[in-house]
Amino acid sequence: MTATYRIITDCLINDFEVPADDVTPGTTLARLDLDSLSLVELSLIVEERLGLAAADIRQDITLAELAALADASAAGRATARPAAAPGAQL
Secondary structure, rough: OOOOHHHHHHHHHHOOOHHHOOOOOOOOOOHHHHOOOHHHHHHHHHHHHOOOOOOHHHOEEEHHHHHHHHHHHHHHHHHOOOOOOOOOOO
């Protein structure tokens, strides 16, 4: 799995104390039995760490889909950055 997937799963296991056996690529957020406050908190953490808008996170999304969505969002942000002006220091 990707580094993004590992970030998400580590967050679930360490921050929300979800049993590691319950965290699989095909597991949906709904299946993890997180309460609504935990889902909001998870959404904010994912937004902060991965840049994925909290509105894009749904209960029916699998962990693999969530990671892929975050990766696609990051790729879109990377390609949307303007090129540096010639001679500009980076």
